[in-house]
Amino acid sequence: MTGKDLAVKLEAVEADVPKLxxxxxxxxxxxxxxxxxxxxxxxxxxxxRAIIMTLLGPSLEDLFNTCNRKFSLKTVLQLADQxxxxxxxxxxxx
Numbered sequence: 610m611t612g613k614d615l616a617v618k619l620e621a622v623e624a625d626v627p628k629l630x631x632x633x634x635x636x637x638x639x640x641x642x643x644x645x646x647x648x649x650x651x652x653x654x655x656x657x658r659a660i661i662m663t664l665l666g667p668s669l670e671d672l673f674n675t676c677n678r679k680f681s682l683k684t685v686l687q688l689a690d691q692x693x694x695x696x697x698x699x700x701x702x703x
Contacts, residue, residue: 614664615649619657629658636662642698644691 620629633651641647646662653659669688673680680688 616646616662616664618660618662620659622653622656622658624658627658629660633660639699639702642695644695645698 618629618632620627629651633648636645636648639645644665646665648660648662650661651659667675672684676684
């Protein structure tokens with residue numbers, strides 16, 4: 610193993626509106642870049658579809674709650690910098 614934390618997303622095979630296969634195809638198309646998780650596996654196991662991906666860190670909601678639901682100016686600027694980097698990467702795809 611790589612020693613990195615992974616995230617697992619599950620979806621019932623019988624889901625009315627399946628989304629994981631589409632999500633996998635989007636990740637496959639955009640490839641890896643800043644703020645984009647690496648997909649380690651996507652498939653069906655028993656009655657679930659699953660994606661296993663690199664865990665990038667806590668969610669913004671978790672961070673917001675940790676900060677008593679108020680981000681500092683420094684945090685907002687760091688988030689803006691990351692968003693601009695991701696936007697630049699996405700706008701330069703084929």
